[in-house]
Amino acid sequence: MKLDFDKMGGLVPAIIQDIHTQKVLMLGFMNEEAYQKTVESGKVTFYSRTKQRLWTKGEESGNFLHVESIQADCDNDTLLIQVTPCGPVCHLGTDTCWGDKNEQAVMFLKELQDFIDRRHEEMPEHSYTTSLFKSGVNKMAQKVGEEAVETIIEACNGTDERLIYEGADLLYHLIVLLTAKGYRIEDLAKELKERHSESWKKH
Numbered sequence: 001m002k003l004d005f006d007k008m009g010g011l012v013p014a015i016i017q018d019i020h021t022q023k024v025l026m027l028g029f030m031n032e033e034a035y036q037k038t039v040e041s042g043k044v045t046f047y048s049r050t051k052q053r054l055w056t057k058g059e060e061s062g063n064f065l066h067v068e069s070i071q072a073d074c075d076n077d078t079l080l081i082q083v084t085p086c087g088p089v090c091h092l093g094t095d096t097c098w099g100d101k102n103e104q105a106v107m108f109l110k111e112l113q114d115f116i117d118r119r120h121e122e123m124p125e126h127s128y129t130t131s132l133f134k135s136g137v138n139k140m141a142q143k144v145g146e147e148a149v150e151t152i153i154e155a156c157n158g159t160d161e162r163l164i165y166e167g168a169d170l171l172y173h174l175i176v177l178l179t180a181k182g183y184r185i186e187d188l189a190k191e192l193k194e195r196h197s198e199s200w201k202k203h
Contacts, residue, residue, distance in 0.1 A: 001070070004077040005032050011047060012077055016089070019068040019082040020111050021104035025089040026097040028057070030079065042067050044081060063087035113175055113185045120179050132176050140177045147173050 003012055011029045018025055028046035030038065034054050037045040041056070044065035048055040058064035065083040072079055085102070088095050095102035119129040132140055147170040154163040175185050194200055 001072055002076060003032070003035065003072060003079075004075065007075075007077045011049075012079055014044070014046065014079040014081055016044060016065060017080060017082050018085060018102055020084070021102055021107050023096060023100060023102045023104060024098075025065075025083070025085060025095070025102065035079075038067060038081070039070070044083060057089075058086065061087070063089065065089070109171075109175075109185050112172070113179070116175055116179050117184075129176060132173070133180060137177070137180055140173070140180055144170065144173045144177050 005012055008029075010031050012035070014028050014030050016025045016028065017023065028044070029049060030045070031047040034045045034047045037054060037056070043056055043058070044067060045054055045056040047053075056064070064086050065081075066086065067081060067083055069082045070079060071081075089102075090097045090099075092099075094100075116129060119127060120133055123130045123133065132143065147166065151163065151166040151170050154166045158166075178184060178187065
């Protein structure tokens, strides 16, 4: 990756984003040495304009930012770094430097999908998910049907707590079935997004 460090006197801004929640956590600056150390160590390292030295985020607090991906923008003078954070990011103790909570519960579905994908690839013993994959598509589809019925029962005659519980079971087993068929939860999201378009017509 060829970065333009000259435009800002040897520095480039680095936007730090949580790969799971998509929340922007902070903004820092890197010189070429900080960038190289970030790439080599897998932990985000900035150039501190105040301390006039390299500064690995978390070197004192232990709240490191573990690098998942690095992208340059179209002008090669700004970085977007996706990370997995270990604890609060801001020095004030908040999750982000804007005081936001680093939470986006719906994004856990992607994390769960990734986990189920790994189960499908590795098929570890003594895993419930593995046992579902081994049972075959027909059994998995039957399980989705059973969970759907249980969700309906709770919606009509049960409690809200049990409705959420059974709905979560339904969603989990649906993701397993999708994975077995070579799809992901994002494929359902894409379909729903297309349906939301004014030009969409029912098949």
